[in-house]
Amino acid sequence: MIVNEQIKASEVLLTGLNGESLGIVSREEALALAREHKVDLVCTSLMSSPPPCKLISRGAAKESAAAAKREERKKDQPLKAKEIRLTPHIEEHDYDTKLRQCEKLLASGNAVDLVVRIQGKEGPKAKELLEELLKDLSGSGKKETGIQLSGKQAAVRVLPL
Incomplete structure (x- = not known):
């Protein structure tokens, strides 16, 4: 100046x-x-x-x-990522609560890591849950990575629109 x-x-x-x-x-x-x-x-x-x-x-x-x-x-700061943890056996009300949490975080400009803890052969069910969440979140965010199944968890990162 x-x-x-x-x-x-x-x-x-x-x-x-x-x-x-x-x-x-x-x-x-x-x-x-x-x-x-x-x-x-x-x-x-x-x-x-x-x-x-x-x-x-x-x-x-x-x-x-x-x-x-x-x-x-x-503006130069990297995007902050918040983690939301779920289980494959989630109740409908709990699902709605987690969905609202994700929408709130995405609206505030944070990226969201959706992580489903799995035990044994719950992999396909966890992947199905994440796909359903991604479909419901399509209005407020888009996925950055594909759904990654690794060992004891399935994860996906969602970026705000």
């Missing part, structure tokens, strides 16, 4: 405190206006000639730049 004396252009396209256009003025005149109103002169883009500049209250420009930086960092 380029402010006040850091601006090197001889002329700037100036915007006032209330968003009104003040036209093209010299750098010195713009800095004098900024000092007079006790505000900062902030350059919004260096890609045009003359560069557009705004009069912004002191600290507000710094705060908005920090907020934009925080938002950018937040």
Whole structure:
């Protein structure tokens, strides 16, 4: 962010405190206006000639730049995955509760790992349960991986739409 004396252009396209256009003025005149109103002169883009500049209250420009930086960092975070555990012998009410939990997590932007614990020969039943859950969740998420049967569990990851 380029402010006040850091601006090197001889002329700037100036915007006032209330968003009104003040036209093209010299750098010195713009800095004098900024000092007079006790505000900062902030350059919004260096890609045009003359560069557009705004009069912004002191600290507000710094705060908005920090907020934009925080938002950018937040977007760069990897997707958080929450795990929902089930068993192949699940009651209808419990199934509905787990389904609502999954929809809530997907709506908040989290990925969901659906894990079914299996013992003995419950593999096909666990896979059937996961397929049914995926079908019911199709409105709020899509599967990232296929259903993986491994040893004592069957799992699938669902990403939010």
